[in-house]
Amino acid sequence: MHLIGLTGGIASGKSTVSKMLTQLGAFIVDADKISREVVMPGKPVWQKIVDRFGTTIANQQGEIDRKQLGKIIFSDSKAKADLEKITHPYIEESANLAIADAEKRGYDTIVLDAPLLIEVGWHTKVDVVWVVFVDEQTQRNRLMARDNISCEDAAVRINAQLALRQKLRYADVVIDNTENIEKTHQQVIQAWQKLHDKVDLASDGVLTPPEG
Numbered sequence: 001m002h003l004i005g006l007t008g009g010i011a012s013g014k015s016t017v018s019k020m021l022t023q024l025g026a027f028i029v030d031a032d033k034i035s036r037e038v039v040m041p042g043k044p045v046w047q048k049i050v051d052r053f054g055t056t057i058a059n060q061q062g063e064i065d066r067k068q069l070g071k072i073i074f075s076d077s078k079a080k081a082d083l084e085k086i087t088h089p090y091i092e093e094s095a096n097l098a099i100a101d102a103e104k105r106g107y108d109t110i111v112l113d114a115p116l117l118i119e120v121g122w123h124t125k126v127d128v129v130w131v132v133f134v135d136e137q138t139q140r141n142r143l144m145a146r147d148n149i150s151c152e153d154a155a156v157r158i159n160a161q162l163a164l165r166q167k168l169r170y171a172d173v174v175i176d177n178t179e180n181i182e183k184t185h186q187q188v189i190q191a192w193q194k195l196h197d198k199v200d201l202a203s204d205g206v207l208t209p210p211e212g
């Protein structure tokens, strides 16, 4: 089994690359999706967030108001650290279970899609690290357009993460997503092919020619 750690910056294109990897047959474990599941009402994380941030952090339906929580944590590093201390152990436990389950179900390639892969040290538990890169201006423009936020808010969110250029130092594979989707798709297919060819060589000493 190959475990790919897929990371990048906010709005650099991780979900876009994830979808391409799904089409190639990988199973995706999405840390952002898990972070939404673990805060549902009734879960221990929900209570811990309400204890730390007050009852007004939950909306009328009792769900955590993510917009409000995002506003708080992206402008207050202590609040961000507190939220991460509450959520990360549960996100990690759930991600580990999802990886083990996908392995049991016979998936040959599993992708841990996590924006904070390197910040939280999970890059050490994956086989290879793929970083989805874009230049900062493109990143800011895509983030503003997708989330309908101001240039200032986009900059605050980008700066809340380890700089994308720093993440490149941990990369086994860099997917440059600055240009169009087709160019990105070609890089993903190439990296996928290389990963699987390499393993064929390592496992039996003979390079298996690609099919077709």
Ligand SMILES: CC(C)(COP(=O)(O)OP(=O)(O)OC[C@H]1O[C@@H](n2cnc3c(N)ncnc32)[C@H](O)[C@@H]1O)[C@@H](O)C(=O)NCCC(=O)NCCS
Pocket (backbone or CB within 6 Å): 009, 010, 011, 031, 032, 035, 066, 067, 069, 070, 073, 080, 083, 084, 087, 091, 114, 115, 116, 117, 160, 161
């Ligand atoms: C801050 C929250 C409430 C914002 O929720 P929202 O629905 O608006 O955004 P979503 O969860 O889809 O995240 C969007 C992007 O924000 C960035 N982001 C999220 N959390 C963090 C964080 N703690 N630090 C830096 N960037 C973050 C990531 O690039 C992520 O892809 C939410 O992201 C959250 O609960 N974060 C804490 C959990 C966490 O660290 N998640 C990251 C997975 S390892």
Ligand SMILES: Nc1ncnc2c1ncn2[C@@H]1O[C@H](COP(=O)(O)OP(=O)(O)OP(=O)(O)O)[C@@H](O)[C@H]1O
Pocket (backbone or CB within 6 Å): 008, 009, 010, 011, 012, 013, 014, 015, 016, 017, 032, 115, 142, 143, 146, 177, 178, 179, 180, 181, 184
């Ligand atoms: N090559 C591209 N050309 C144009 N737009 C793109 C390209 N890649 C992604 N986008 C757009 O940029 C935005 C960010 O991409 P995406 O949601 O995949 O990023 P992400 O890294 O998963 O974001 P987040 O960290 O916030 O979850 C989306 O609106 C997406 O449609």
